[in-house]
Amino acid sequence: MIPKHSDEQSGPAAGLLVVVAVDAEADAVLRGLGGDARPVPLPGGGLRRAVHPSGTVVDVLAGGVGPAAAAAAASAALGAHRYRLVVSAGIAGGFAPAAPVGSTLVASEIVAADLGAQTPEGFQDVEALGFGSVRHRPAPAAVALAAGALGAAVGPVLTVATVTGGAARAAELAARHPGVVGEAMEGHGVAEAAARFGVPCLEIRTVSNPVGPRDRSAWRIGEALAALERAFAALPHPELIKEADGG
Numbered sequence: 001m002i003p004k005h006s007d008e009q010s011g012p013a014a015g016l017l018v019v020v021a022v023d024a025e026a027d028a029v030l031r032g033l034g035g036d037a038r039p040v041p042l043p044g045g046g047l048r049r050a051v052h053p054s055g056t057v058v059d060v061l062a063g064g065v066g067p068a069a070a071a072a073a074a075s076a077a078l079g080a081h082r083y084r085l086v087v088s089a090g091i092a093g094g095f096a097p098a099a100p101v102g103s104t105l106v107a108s109e110i111v112a113a114d115l116g117a118q119t120p121e122g123f124q125d126v127e128a129l130g131f132g133s134v135r136h137r138p139a140p141a142a143v144a145l146a147a148g149a150l151g152a153a154v155g156p157v158l159t160v161a162t163v164t165g166g167a168a169r170a171a172e173l174a175a176r177h178p179g180v181v182g183e184a185m186e187g188h189g190v191a192e193a194a195a196r197f198g199v200p201c202l203e204i205r206t207v208s209n210p211v212g213p214r215d216r217s218a219w220r221i222g223e224a225l226a227a228l229e230r231a232f233a234a235l236p237h238p239e240l241i242k243e244a245d246g247g
């Protein structure tokens, strides 16, 4: 694990780091936090700082699409600044019936769903193959606190490198991950980076499309971004940081 920063090295802790993929998601999160944000220097850019009405200092990072970009960006921010909690956030696909379009999700597990190998017995993840881990489990009390405040569905949220585009693949993922609520592309990368810095991590998503057969006419990105804005306005930021930290 990479040692935590000392105050002498980097000044007072920002509190919360929110890692999204693209600027439209960052803008939605920042609107929810109250609007005013200033850029913070970071190699690769994309970092803006806001203060929630609760007084919590929140850094919002647009780190790019996919787990590798998200992990690299989150590591850069975690290496440069002190945080007590990291949240992977953004829009996602929702698994029926738990996660309709416009709903909010909080991950009970952040799972790399396609990190493994095809074998004669079918897909096996790297954990089953004995050389890695595919799962991060956020603190249950923090998950419950966030979900209660947001009226969110709770369950595993998958991280995939390829968006699901068919009913058979959606059914296969649902069978392999009981209780699954969502699919996105960054959570596991962000969680891996946070773990290396010893900082707790949550994943909070709002649903833009159903997971299943590809249907561009069913995407509701504006609705999901509006839900993301509401979520970051409603989160009890100081209490959440305390819970995620272990109370």
Ligand SMILES: O=C(O)c1cccc(C(=O)CC[C@H]2O[C@@H](n3cnc4c(=O)[nH]cnc43)[C@H](O)[C@@H]2O)c1
Residues within 6 Å of the ligand: 021, 065, 066, 090, 091, 092, 093, 094, 160, 162, 163, 164, 165, 183, 184, 185, 186, 208, 209, 210, 211, 214, 215
């Ligand atoms: O081309 C498609 O069929 C398609 C369907 C859904 C999303 C995409 C994207 O390229 C968006 C990727 C972006 O948004 C997140 N996201 C949103 N919905 C999903 C999804 O159903 N499965 C995986 N990721 C999704 C993701 O985290 C990325 O940041 C294309």
